[in-house]
Amino acid sequence: MEFLDQIRSFPEQIMSRNFFHIDRDFNNIVISGMGGSGIVGRIFSELYGMCPVQVVSDYEIPHYVNAKTLFIAISYSGNTEETLATVKQAREKGAQIKVITSGGELSKLGYETVKVPSGMQPRNALGYMLSPLLNSLMKIEQSEIDGAHEVLQTIERESSKLKQMAEEICSVGLVPWIVGYEPYVSTAYRWKTQFNENGKILAINSTIPELNHNETMPLKLSYGRERFYFISLGNPSLERTGKRLRITSDLTGIKFNNVKEYGSTMLQKVLSMIHSGDYISYYVAKIRGLDPMDVSLIEELKSRLS
Amino acid sequence: MEFLDQIRSFPEQIMSRNFFHIDRDFNNIVISGMGGSGIVGRIFSELYGMCPVQVVSDYEIPHYVNAKTLFIAISYSGNTEETLATVKQAREKGAQIKVITSGGELSKLGYETVKVPSGMQPRNALGYMLSPLLNSLMKIEQSEIDGAHEVLQTIERESSKLKQMAEEICSVGLVPWIVGYEPYVSTAYRWKTQFNENGKILAINSTIPELNHNETMPLKLSYGRERFYFISLGNPSLERTGKRLRITSDLTGIKFNNVKEYGSTMLQKVLSMIHSGDYISYYVAKIRGLDPMDVSLIEELKSRLS
Numbered sequence: 255m256e257f258l259d260q261i262r263s264f265p266e267q268i269m270s271r272n273f274f275h276i277d278r279d280f281n282n283i284v285i286s287g288m289g290g291s292g293i294v295g296r297i298f299s300e301l302y303g304m305c306p307v308q309v310v311s312d313y314e315i316p317h318y319v320n321a322k323t324l325f326i327a328i329s330y331s332g333n334t335e336e337t338l339a340t341v342k343q344a345r346e347k348g349a350q351i352k353v354i355t356s357g358g359e360l361s362k363l364g365y366e367t368v369k370v371p372s373g374m375q376p377r378n379a380l381g382y383m384l385s386p387l388l389n390s391l392m393k394i395e396q397s398e399i400d401g402a403h404e405v406l407q408t409i410e411r412e413s414s415k416l417k418q419m420a421e422e423i424c425s426v427g428l429v430p431w432i433v434g435y436e437p438y439v440s441t442a443y444r445w446k447t448q449f450n451e452n453g454k455i456l457a458i459n460s461t462i463p464e465l466n467h468n469e470t471m472p473l474k475l476s477y478g479r480e481r482f483y484f485i486s487l488g489n490p491s492l493e494r495t496g497k498r499l500r501i502t503s504d505l506t507g508i509k510f511n512n513v514k515e516y517g518s519t520m521l522q523k524v525l526s527m528i529h530s531g532d533y534i535s536y537y538v539a540k541i542r543g544l545d546p547m548d549v550s551l552i553e554e555l556k557s558r559l560s
Numbered sequence: 561m562e563f564l565d566q567i568r569s570f571p572e573q574i575m576s577r578n579f580f581h582i583d584r585d586f587n588n589i590v591i592s593g594m595g596g597s598g599i600v601g602r603i604f605s606e607l608y609g610m611c612p613v614q615v616v617s618d619y620e621i622p623h624y625v626n627a628k629t630l631f632i633a634i635s636y637s638g639n640t641e642e643t644l645a646t647v648k649q650a651r652e653k654g655a656q657i658k659v660i661t662s663g664g665e666l667s668k669l670g671y672e673t674v675k676v677p678s679g680m681q682p683r684n685a686l687g688y689m690l691s692p693l694l695n696s697l698m699k700i701e702q703s704e705i706d707g708a709h710e711v712l713q714t715i716e717r718e719s720s721k722l723k724q725m726a727e728e729i730c731s732v733g734l735v736p737w738i739v740g741y742e743p744y745v746s747t748a749y750r751w752k753t754q755f756n757e758n759g760k761i762l763a764i765n766s767t768i769p770e771l772n773h774n775e776t777m778p779l780k781l782s783y784g785r786e787r788f789y790f791i792s793l794g795n796p797s798l799e800r801t802g803k804r805l806r807i808t809s810d811l812t813g814i815k816f817n818n819v820k821e822y823g824s825t826m827l828q829k830v831l832s833m834i835h836s837g838d839y840i841s842y843y844v845a846k847i848r849g850l851d852p853m854d855v856s857l858i859e860e861l862k863s864r865l866s
Contacts (some may be wrong), residue, residue, distance in 0.1 A: 281587055282612045303623035306588045306612035312742065312772040313798060317609035336769055427783035436618060447774040454781040456788075458764050463642055464617040467595025468753040470857050475760040475850070477733035481787055482762075492619060496864070499866050503659025505857050544781070551776050551811050558807050559800070 267381025332358020453538030488515030573687025621714030699751020759844030794821030
């Protein structure tokens with residue numbers, strides 16, 4: 255499938271009815287995943303909230319994992335070495351293990367597995383990997399999902415502003431700095447990684463109100479401020495956070511380029527913002543004349559590691 | 561107290577015997593704190609591991625907080641509006657609440673409170689605020705603390721390399737990019753915020769192995785790579801992480817400027833690395849002719865918010 259068609263399949267992906275069974279009670283969730291697979295856990299944890307959720311993007315799981323832990327391993331390829339290492343540890347600790355993957359080693363370990371379609375870049379399969387978490391662990395009305403599907407289909411048509419931003423970013427070689435806040439904290443990280451992976455440009459994300467406690471002074475006083483392109487995502491869920499954003503801009507002289515959200519519920523808004531990040535990072539690759547699909551260095555690194 | 565003397569008091573601070581009592585069982589910990597106070601929770605959570613620890617640096621606490629939650633509010637001033645908002649919510653949910661502060665509103669709410677010395681910049685009181693967490697929740701031998709005290713006293717004497725790095729950073733206006741990994745993930749964030757707060761320069765942190773899944777391609781292909789100064793912190797706890805660092809450097813051509821750790825235990829190494837970050841960021845301020853103490857814009861922002 256062409257890269258752009260992979261991006262375009264996102265509205266369909268979130269209609270997936272896949273889910274896993276909860277076999278027994280749990281009092282915490284650990285989601286293990288790297289990169290485009292791990293981001294699924296981060297997005298989910300910001301939407302959930304019914305128990306502690308820790309996302310592990312590393313080789314080792316927390317000491318506390320035990321039989322009361324719901325352990326969800328997400329690896330699109332099914333062969334991610336960090337994720338496979340964590341599953342082995344989770345099994346030794348007796349955790350309840352579920353798997354989301356398109357195949358690979360992970361699909362052969364005998365755990366209940368949600369199989370997602372193969373042949374895509376992991377970062378383009380976010381909807382397929384997120385849906386089973388929403389379906390299994392959150393009670394979301396089908397009408398809300400249908401509404402999200404509708405909203406997401408409008409993003410590409412509305413993306414001329416995103417294309418223009420991509421041009422502003424690339425024309426003088428600026429590094430995007432995405433400012434997130436509830437409910438877009440994980441989405442800001444997703445945008446950063448999409449600029450990295452699709453656009454092959456460095457990118458930064460930070461969070462309001464935390465930003466005010468450390469980045470306010472350097473946003474005014476640091477050399478190099480002019481090398482960044484600051485982006486704010488939609489409207490923060492709290493008015494006082496929005497006030498912080500306006501005052502920060504006022505005090506530092508930094509202009510935050512705002513990206514509009516679509517939809518009416520929090521889930522719809524978050525999904526729409528994620529999808530806008532897919533397009534803007536895709537446009538960056540196109541403007542730079544690079545292949546957004548290219549992951550050659552990561553493949554080379556994996557082969558040198560093994 | 562002079563700013564440099566505040567930094568120099570860190571070895572003494574970690575000798576603090578302050579602690580709080582655990583009144584009843586808990587199955588998760590939520591630590592609420594912003595900026596220089598919130599970082600205490602992040603450092604602790606990387607060292608702990610006996611149950612889920614979520615650090616909240618925002619106005620709202622997670623939905624799951626209940627009577628089985630140990631809720632620790634950390635605000636050096638005791639007047640941080642975000643932290644005060646979270647304590648109110650935690651009380652409504654019946655959480656077991658503990659406070660670490662030097663005074664302010666937070667000290668007047670009637671919770672068991674560890675009082676730390678006042679009159680410092682919060683970021684310079686990290687040792688005072690971290691000690692009660694270590695003393696109350698982790699069994700650390702006094703000999704390990706004594707050893708840390710000894711190790712930390714050597715950092716300033718050994719800091720000529722740090723001063724040289726600060727000069728390299730400032731001479732051509734580079735933005736520090738600190739690469740962390742276990743056990744230095746939170747320490748990398750601390751370094752970032754110290755460059756921000758003391759040096760008044762922008763700074764970035766990221767983590768291996770997660771970095772390999774998104775930043776590898778742009779570290780090679782992005783414009784603007786030359787505007788950053790990459791720093792790696794000591795030796796990673798896993799050899800395969802070290803191997804990733806070396807291969808990443810090899811594939812991308814990025815030079816990681818390594819900072820040596822001191823001490824023999826993980827706690828000692830982490831504390832030594834934190835303290836090295838205090839000095840390098842202090843040197844940046846001095847080289848730039850700025851006052852590392854200055855937080856005028858943050859004060860202005862707070863007054864405009866209220």
